[in-house]
Amino acid sequence: MSSSPVAGPLVSSPHLHGLTRSASAPPASELEPSGILLSQNDKRFYNEEAQRINDRIEEELRKESQRLKEAQRKEIKVMLLGQAESGKSTLQKQFQLYYASKTLDSEKPSWRPVVHFNVIKAVKTILEDLEYEFSRPPGGSSISEGEEVEPYHASEKEKEEIFELRSRLLTFASLQDNLASELSGGVSISGGRTGVFVRSGWQGLLSSRNRSVEPRSSKQQIANMAAKALHGAQNDITSLWNHSVVKGMLSQRKIRLEESAPFFLENISRISEPDYVPNTDDVLNVRLQTLGVIEHSFPINLGGSVYEWRLYDVGGARGQRHAWVPYFDDATAIIFLAPISAFDQYLEEDARTNRIDDSLRLFTVICSSKLLKKAHLVLMLNKTDLLRTKLRQGVTVQKYITSYGSRPNKYEDVSSYFRAHFVQVHKRKDTSGRSLYVHFTSMLDIKATQSIIVNVGEAIIRQHIALTGLA
Ligand SMILES: Nc1nc2c(ncn2[C@@H]2O[C@H](COP(=O)(O)OP(=O)(O)OP(=O)(O)O)[C@@H](O)[C@H]2O)c(=O)[nH]1
Numbered sequence: 038m039s040s041s042p043v044a045g046p047l048v049s050s051p052h053l054h055g056l057t058r059s060a061s062a063p064p065a066s067e068l069e070p071s072g073i074l075l076s077q078n079d080k081r082f083y084n085e086e087a088q089r090i091n092d093r094i095e096e097e098l099r100k101e102s103q104r105l106k107e108a109q110r111k112e113i114k115v116m117l118l119g120q121a122e123s124g125k126s127t128l129q130k131q132f133q134l135y136y137a138s139k140t141l142d143s144e145k146p147s148w149r150p151v152v153h154f155n156v157i158k159a160v161k162t163i164l165e166d167l168e169y170e171f172s173r174p175p176g177g178s179s180i181s182e183g184e185e186v187e188p189y190h191a192s193e194k195e196k197e198e199i200f201e202l203r204s205r206l207l208t209f210a211s212l213q214d215n216l217a218s219e220l221s222g223g224v225s226i227s228g229g230r231t232g233v234f235v236r237s238g239w240q241g242l243l244s245s246r247n248r249s250v251e252p253r254s255s256k257q258q259i260a261n262m263a264a265k266a267l268h269g270a271q272n273d274i275t276s277l278w279n280h281s282v283v284k285g286m287l288s289q290r291k292i293r294l295e296e297s298a299p300f301f302l303e304n305i306s307r308i309s310e311p312d313y314v315p316n317t318d319d320v321l322n323v324r325l326q327t328l329g330v331i332e333h334s335f336p337i338n339l340g341g342s343v344y345e346w347r348l349y350d351v352g353g354a355r356g357q358r359h360a361w362v363p364y365f366d367d368a369t370a371i372i373f374l375a376p377i378s379a380f381d382q383y384l385e386e387d388a389r390t391n392r393i394d395d396s397l398r399l400f401t402v403i404c405s406s407k408l409l410k411k412a413h414l415v416l417m418l419n420k421t422d423l424l425r426t427k428l429r430q431g432v433t434v435q436k437y438i439t440s441y442g443s444r445p446n447k448y449e450d451v452s453s454y455f456r457a458h459f460v461q462v463h464k465r466k467d468t469s470g471r472s473l474y475v476h477f478t479s480m481l482d483i484k485a486t487q488s489i490i491v492n493v494g495e496a497i498i499r500q501h502i503a504l505t506g507l508a
């Protein structure tokens with residue numbers, strides 16, 4: 038009955054939004070069964086009973102809303118932002134390694150086909166670049182990075198060896214597209230990017246539990262096929278990787294591999310073992326592009342209080358950035374990653390844009406965003422190991438960043454120069470007087486990164502406490 042003293046106030050209570058009525062509240066028809074005339078005493082009894090039930094429900098709702106508020110106040114939302122390949126997913130794995138290492142361990146088997154994909158992709162890239170180089174007419178130069186580049190000179194014997202290796206490895210390399218498509222669940226990205234893209238929950242599709250339910254899924258079949266092919270091809274891959282022509286072309290930058298490719302090619306015999314399970318270094322080195330926004334959460338204990346740490350790992354390529362915005366307004370903190378080794382690289386999605394330039398522009402947008410004005414800001418100038426290697430190899434910054442001028446081509450000078458540029462952007466664009474916390478990072482170095490993670494994590498939680506007044 039709609040006129041019931043219980044139904045009226047409760048249904049209109051604002052607290053009821055999204056909640057169901059307590060199971061202990063009897064339906065109105067039991068309080069005043071229709072068709073029965075009630076005495077004054079009975080009516081009073083029903084009214085008092087209804088009031089008691091109402092009070093109990095209100096009390097439960099109040100407690101529930103308090104619990105919710107408390108949980109929200111203990112929720113720390115951290116977004117990892119930055120261009121593609123800046124190291125966001127690698128940082129997420131480092132957080133997972135520190136705060137929830139068991140979950141990382143249990144996911145290791147699902148990384149196996151992705152590591153195999155990284156090897157296949159590296160081999161295919163080498164074969165394609167060799168083919169391109171050998172097909173160029175002798176003496177015919179080409180333009181690369183604004184410079185004329187002579188074709189690589191290989192002896193007839195070297196060419197013969199390469200052709201033989203190539204013909205033996207072609208079937209292996211041809212697995213790339215099928216494996217990429219299976220791992221990405223059929224997803225591809227326009228603009229000709231080749232790779233594996235993952236959305237939230239991808240590991241479940243490859244887990245051993247899933248294997249027993251769906252023993253012959255095409256994902257499993259192609260992953261097993263790739264593992265067998267790799268086992269059979271490992272000697273040829275090693276010969277190719279150690280070949281004088283490949284080494285020579287790599288040193289002349291005539292072969293462009295993913296940054297982690299050398300790591301996997303050096304470890305090929307371990308990775309090709311039939312019972313291979315990736316270790317932590319493999320998982321950190323793997324290249325797997327993120328699609329959209331993937332949430333990872335785990336508890337962090339600070340001073341006896343447990344905080345729910347929610348990390349949002351986003352896809353950093355230009356076509357992915359629109360997906361970040363809906364997460365901005367309640368973000369507790371932003372960790373922005375800028376790979377400062379990328380001064381000599383251009384965006385895969387726009388070959389005219391220098392990657393440092395893109396990072397600076399993106400950082401400008403993040404610092405000026407009104408939606409993010411309350412978010413704690415952390416900047417990680419990443420890939421310092423690769424920066425050191427490039428400078429040691431004699432790659433000159435001034436050639437790619439003309440404003441660098443005649444400053445010394447040394448790590449301390451180059452890293453301070455880039456740092457100053459990012460800090461300058463923050464000074465100019467941040468209107469809310471926030472501090473900017475800057476760290477130089479090398480995300481594959483577990484020990485160094487873990488100590489930065491603890492500092493950053495605690496600083497973010499402490500600032501959250503200061504802001505919300507949460508003890
Ligand atoms: N040498 C070196 N490699 C790194 C470092 N940080 C990340 N990498 C590697 O760089 C590659 C790209 O890193 P990801 O973490 O996948 O990059 P991302 O920012 O998540 O990229 P998207 O998902 O495409 O936006 C991986 O192969 C990592 O192992 C670093 O500090 N040094």
Ligand SMILES: [Mg+2]
Pocket residue numbers: 125126127325326327350351352353
């Ligand atoms: Mg990623």
